[in-house]
Each structure stands twice: as C-alpha cells, then as structure tokens.
Amino acid sequence: MSWKPNDSFAPVARLRRTLAFRLTAAYAIAGLVLIFLATASLYLLTVTEMERSTRLFIADKLNVLRTMLRERPNDREALQEEIELESAARQYEQFYICLLDERNQPLLMTPGMSERLDLEQLTKQTGIHLGRTIRMTGSHGRAFRVTSATAPVGSPPTQTDTIQVAVDVSQQEQFLQRYRLWFVSILLGTFVALPLIGYQIARRGIRPVEDMAATARRISSTNLRERILPDGYPFELASLAGTFNQMLDRLEDSFDRISRFSADIAHDLRTPVNNIRGEAEVGLARARTITEYREVLESCLEEAVRLSDLIGNLLFLARAESPLAHLRRESVNIVELLDGMREYYEASAAEAGVSLTTSANRAPVIAHLDRTLVQRAVSNLVSNAVAHTPPGGSVVLAASSEDSAVHIEVSDTGAGIPSEALPKVFDRFFRLDSSRSQASGGTGLGLAIVQSIMLLHGGKVEIASQLGQGTRVTLHVPIAEQGRAAPVPNHHMTRT
Ligand SMILES: Nc1ncnc2c1ncn2[C@@H]1O[C@H](COP(=O)(O)OP(=O)(O)O)[C@@H](O)[C@H]1O
Ligand SMILES: [Mg+2]
Structure with a gap:
C-alpha cells in the first residue's frame, strides 16, 4: 500500500497482481479462444457442406445428361426438356446447362443462360474436370460454381460432346457473408462482455477473502473479539475463516492471560513492597529501642x-520461554534424586504431621536431564503436597522408566483440587484460595515453573486430583538422545 513517487505504473502493476484481474484475464482469454474456435469451426463446416451439396447436385445433373447422351443420343427433345424445364422450376440456386459439340460450339443451352453468364469465358473453362468446380462471376455480380464434363454420344460413341453446368451460388455467398458479419460481431461483443462478466464473478468469488482481510485489519490487542461470520461462504473459504477464527480465539486467550499476568505481577509485587514501607514508616515514627x-x-x-x-x-x-534457554543435561539417577528430596523435606513434613516416603522400588532409574531444574520441579511438587496435606496424611515420591521416557510421581492424600480448577493450576499466579492470603505463602508460580521445566526437557506434566482424596502429579521426561546431551550452556537456568 506504500506509494513511492517514481513508480507511476504502480496502479497498473498492482492491478495486474490482483487475483480478480488474473482470474478475469484467464476467463476472458479462455472464453474468447473457445468462442472463436466454436464459431470458426461451425463456419468452416457450413462452407464445406454447402460446397459439397453443390458439387453433388452438379454431379447428379451431369450423370443424368451423360446417360441420356450415351443411350439415347438422338432424343434431342428429352434432352432439351431435361436442360430447360427443371431449371425453370427453381427460384434459388438456379442452374444453367450448356451442351457443346466437339468444336466447342453450343448445341443446347438453358434459356436465359447467355444473359447471365459470359459464354465465351465459360467455353474456355472446358478444361476443368468432373468433381472440381470453379467460381465465376456473372452479370449483376451474381456468383456461379461451374464445372464441365466430357460426354460420349451414343454407344459405341460416335463423337464426344462437353456438358457445362453452372449453379448460381449468390444466395449461399450472401448467407456466408452474413455469417461472417455475425461472427465478427459476436467476437467483438464477447471481447467486451467477457472481461466485464469475468471481473464481476471474480470479485464476487473473492469477496469473502476481502471480508477476512478487513476483519484482520480491524483487529488490535484491544479488539480481539472480532470474528468472521462464514455464513454463505464457499466451503474452502469457510474453512479458512474457521481457521482464522480459531487463531483469534488463541490470540485472545493469550492476550487475556498476559494482561491478567501483568495485573497479578503488579499486585504481588505491591504487597511486599507496601509491607516494607509500612514497617519502615512505623519504625521511624518515633525513637525505638x-x-x-x-x-x-x-x-x-x-x-x-x-x-x-x-x-x-x-x-x-521469562528465561525458560526464551529460545536461547539451554539445559545442562547429565546422567541422573532419579531414585537417588528423590531420596535427596525426601531428606530435604523430612523435617518440615514431620512438623506438619505428614509422612513423606519414597516408593519401595529401589531399581535405579537413569535419565539424561538437567539435575538442578528437575530438582527444582520436584521440590515445587513436594512443597505443594506437604502444604495441602492435613496432619496424618502421607506424601509418596516414586520413579519409573520405560523405553522412551521416565516418570516421576508425587502423590498425596491431601485436600485435592476441584475438577473445574484443575486445568488452571499450571497458569501463572493461579491459586485456589483466591483471597491470596499471605498465610498460604505461595505466589501461584510453582506449577507454572514445573510445567516450563518439563517443556524445556521436551516432556510434560500431568495432574490428577480428587477433592478431599488427594492429588497426584506426574512428570514425564523423554529420554534424550546422546547427541543432544550436552549443549553449550550460553544461557543456563540457575536456581533463584
Ligand atoms: N498437591 C496439591 N494439593 C492440593 N492443591 C494443590 C496441590 N498442588 C497445587 N495445588 C493448588 O494449585 C495452586 C497452584 O499451585 P502452585 O502453582 O504451586 O502455586 P502456590 O503453591 O504458590 O500457590 C495452589 O494454590 C493450590 O491451590
Ligand atoms: Mg506451590
């Protein structure tokens, strides 16, 4: 849409790049070629058919006369009748017959023939043979097809006469001329009409695309509610519109999350800062011990x-989301890692009256992963489990492996999570007690961090929970190929 001063042909060039233009040009060219071919071939067919019927007619006539000359050479009256009468009965395609003797002197001739045709010129044409015709112009600009044939007289023949037949084809030629005129007008008409019609069709066809473009232009971060209504769209475009709408759904969702996220950050930062400020102000209000x-x-x-x-x-x-985030993978025995976790949390679990154990299965489970990060993930899970399990409950840590992945499981017999909240627990700042009480301690980032650590490892995290029964979180870490085992750590995630 930019307009540079020196590209004066830009509108034309732009038009030539539009889909409507291309479709129109293609329709118009194809249409013109087809109409041209159809009309031209019909014309040729008509011409050949007309010529053929004239030729056949002449051949027929000649045949009759030659038979008569051969078999009844002396019956001049019958011959005369044949030559004169039938022609008189015809209004169009008048034909004229002339019988010449061996010295090309006319013997018999259709009445009126000499007024229509230049006989001297006709006599010169005795060379053409049966089956071929030539065109001659007679008086008043009338057109004739002419042929001649030798005719042996009597059997055995005593002499050889020549029969000449001329058929008036002016009618045919006028018809063909009108045909050509029509042909040219139709071509000219389609030359004008086809692009116009084609352009309308193309415009109508791509209107949905323009609607979509207009919707896309209207959309901004404050206006993500816009959707395309694909009613009446052709199937392909309806599915494109559907895909587009789904993309908008996802964008809207991400935008919602981001704006909620910033609001949450602001809120969570304000609380401790306000507390610090309050403490300091109170402390400074008067002299203190x-x-x-x-x-x-x-x-x-x-x-x-x-x-x-x-x-x-x-x-x-934020760093985990960066494409530069790298892992420091090493071989880790998960069973030992879980033992370390249990020791670390033993004291706080005991204080809360919760039993913390690792599963009885001691077979080593080896995986190639970033020890620090996985420790951090498991630690978040254990602290959640201990925090949400009432005294007398238990928390169990377990590890298992199969061909392609290792699984780490933290299960508790605690409060559980209502099923409607389950899909949201991995969201940043999501906490069940919406009061955001300081007492619960967490900031709602724990499970989000667990999830991003799993994504960094190409794995995933699953949560299953029964309200009042307990919760089980499982980490699935695919066993990484050795080739990717030790990437250059240019952006290593450190424990904070
Ligand atoms: N093991 C669990 N049992 C019950 N609820 C849990 C458990 N783990 C997490 N939750 C719920 O999920 C929410 C999010 O957990 P998390 O992301 O770790 O945030 P935080 O622990 O900081 O609140 C918690 O507030 C809690 O309501
Ligand atoms: Mg937590």
Missing part, C-alpha cells in the same frame, strides 16, 4: 526475601 529496630529490620528482610523470590521466579519463567 535496639530490639524494636531489630524486629523492624527482620520483618523487612522477610518481605525482601519474598520479593526477591518472586522476582527470581518471574525471571526464571
């Missing part, structure tokens, strides 16, 4: 740690 200052600093530190954790987590998620 050392112990009081200490308390203020301690609670400020606590908030600062919260804040720094939150920022660290956000940074982690």
Whole structure:
C-alpha cells in the first residue's frame, strides 16, 4: 500500500497482481479462444457442406445428361426438356446447362443462360474436370460454381460432346457473408462482455477473502473479539475463516492471560513492597529501642526475601520461554534424586504431621536431564503436597522408566483440587484460595515453573486430583538422545 513517487505504473502493476484481474484475464482469454474456435469451426463446416451439396447436385445433373447422351443420343427433345424445364422450376440456386459439340460450339443451352453468364469465358473453362468446380462471376455480380464434363454420344460413341453446368451460388455467398458479419460481431461483443462478466464473478468469488482481510485489519490487542461470520461462504473459504477464527480465539486467550499476568505481577509485587514501607514508616515514627529496630529490620528482610523470590521466579519463567534457554543435561539417577528430596523435606513434613516416603522400588532409574531444574520441579511438587496435606496424611515420591521416557510421581492424600480448577493450576499466579492470603505463602508460580521445566526437557506434566482424596502429579521426561546431551550452556537456568 506504500506509494513511492517514481513508480507511476504502480496502479497498473498492482492491478495486474490482483487475483480478480488474473482470474478475469484467464476467463476472458479462455472464453474468447473457445468462442472463436466454436464459431470458426461451425463456419468452416457450413462452407464445406454447402460446397459439397453443390458439387453433388452438379454431379447428379451431369450423370443424368451423360446417360441420356450415351443411350439415347438422338432424343434431342428429352434432352432439351431435361436442360430447360427443371431449371425453370427453381427460384434459388438456379442452374444453367450448356451442351457443346466437339468444336466447342453450343448445341443446347438453358434459356436465359447467355444473359447471365459470359459464354465465351465459360467455353474456355472446358478444361476443368468432373468433381472440381470453379467460381465465376456473372452479370449483376451474381456468383456461379461451374464445372464441365466430357460426354460420349451414343454407344459405341460416335463423337464426344462437353456438358457445362453452372449453379448460381449468390444466395449461399450472401448467407456466408452474413455469417461472417455475425461472427465478427459476436467476437467483438464477447471481447467486451467477457472481461466485464469475468471481473464481476471474480470479485464476487473473492469477496469473502476481502471480508477476512478487513476483519484482520480491524483487529488490535484491544479488539480481539472480532470474528468472521462464514455464513454463505464457499466451503474452502469457510474453512479458512474457521481457521482464522480459531487463531483469534488463541490470540485472545493469550492476550487475556498476559494482561491478567501483568495485573497479578503488579499486585504481588505491591504487597511486599507496601509491607516494607509500612514497617519502615512505623519504625521511624518515633525513637525505638535496639530490639524494636531489630524486629523492624527482620520483618523487612522477610518481605525482601519474598520479593526477591518472586522476582527470581518471574525471571526464571521469562528465561525458560526464551529460545536461547539451554539445559545442562547429565546422567541422573532419579531414585537417588528423590531420596535427596525426601531428606530435604523430612523435617518440615514431620512438623506438619505428614509422612513423606519414597516408593519401595529401589531399581535405579537413569535419565539424561538437567539435575538442578528437575530438582527444582520436584521440590515445587513436594512443597505443594506437604502444604495441602492435613496432619496424618502421607506424601509418596516414586520413579519409573520405560523405553522412551521416565516418570516421576508425587502423590498425596491431601485436600485435592476441584475438577473445574484443575486445568488452571499450571497458569501463572493461579491459586485456589483466591483471597491470596499471605498465610498460604505461595505466589501461584510453582506449577507454572514445573510445567516450563518439563517443556524445556521436551516432556510434560500431568495432574490428577480428587477433592478431599488427594492429588497426584506426574512428570514425564523423554529420554534424550546422546547427541543432544550436552549443549553449550550460553544461557543456563540457575536456581533463584
Ligand atoms: N498437591 C496439591 N494439593 C492440593 N492443591 C494443590 C496441590 N498442588 C497445587 N495445588 C493448588 O494449585 C495452586 C497452584 O499451585 P502452585 O502453582 O504451586 O502455586 P502456590 O503453591 O504458590 O500457590 C495452589 O494454590 C493450590 O491451590
Ligand atoms: Mg506451590
């Protein structure tokens, strides 16, 4: 759509690139060629048919006369009758017959023939043979087809006469002329009409595409509700419109998430910052004892740690999404990794009255993965499980492997998650208790981080839960090929 000053042919060039133009040109050329071929071949057929029927007619006439001359050479009256009478009965395609003796002197002739045709010229044409005709112009511009044939007189022949037949074909020629006129007018008419009709058809055909383009132009981040209504669209375009609408659905969804995400970030950052500010203001309001200052600093530190954790987590998620994110894969025995996890969380689990165990199956499960990241994922799962399991419950860590993947499972007998919330638990900042109470501690980023770690490994995470019964989260990590085992770590994810 840009308009450069020096491309004065731009509109033409642009028109030539439009689909409507191309379709129209193709219709018009194809239509013209077809109409030309059809009309021309009909014309040729008519011409040959007319000539053929004239030729046959002449041959017929000649045959009759030659038979008469051969078999009844002396019956001049019958011959005369044959030559004169039938011609008189015809109004169109008048024919004239002339019988010449051996010295080319006329013996008999259809009455009126000498007024219509230049006989001297006709006599010169005795050379043409039966089966061929030539065209001659007679008086008043009338056109004739002429042929001649030798006719042996008597049997055995005593002499050889010549019969000349001329058929008036002016009528035929006038007809053909009208035909040619029609032919040219029809071609001219179609030459004008076809592009116009073709253009209308093409425009109508691609109107849905233009509608789609217009919709696409109207869409912006604040206006993602627009959809194309594919009613009445042809099938192909309806499916294109459907695909387009689905793309908009996904975009709208992503935009929603992003804007919710930013709102959540703002909210979650504000809380600890406000707390720090409040503590500091209260602390500074009047003179304090050392112990009081200490308390203020301690609670400020606590908030600062919260804040720094939150920022660290956000940074982690942002980096994990970057295409530059790399893994430091190494061989890890998952069973040992889970043992380490259990030891790490043993104390806090015991404090919460929850039993934390690894599964009885001790066979090593070896996988090629980024140890730090998988530790972080499992740690998020275990802390969730312990946090949501009431005293007396249990949390079990298990690992298993098959040909293509290893599975890590963290299951608990805790509170569970209502099924309508299950699809959302991996969303950033999603927490079940929407009150966002500080008590629960989490920021709602834990499972989002687990998911992005799995995606980095080319794996996936599954969650199954029964409200009041417990929750089971399973990590599926595909066993990576050795070739991709140790990429250059130019953007390594570090623990925050
Ligand atoms: N094992 C579990 N049992 C019950 N609910 C869980 C469990 N794990 C996660 N949840 C729910 O999913 C939400 C999101 O978890 P997560 O992303 O780790 O955020 P956070 O732990 O910071 O709240 C939690 O708020 C909790 O409501
Ligand atoms: Mg959590």
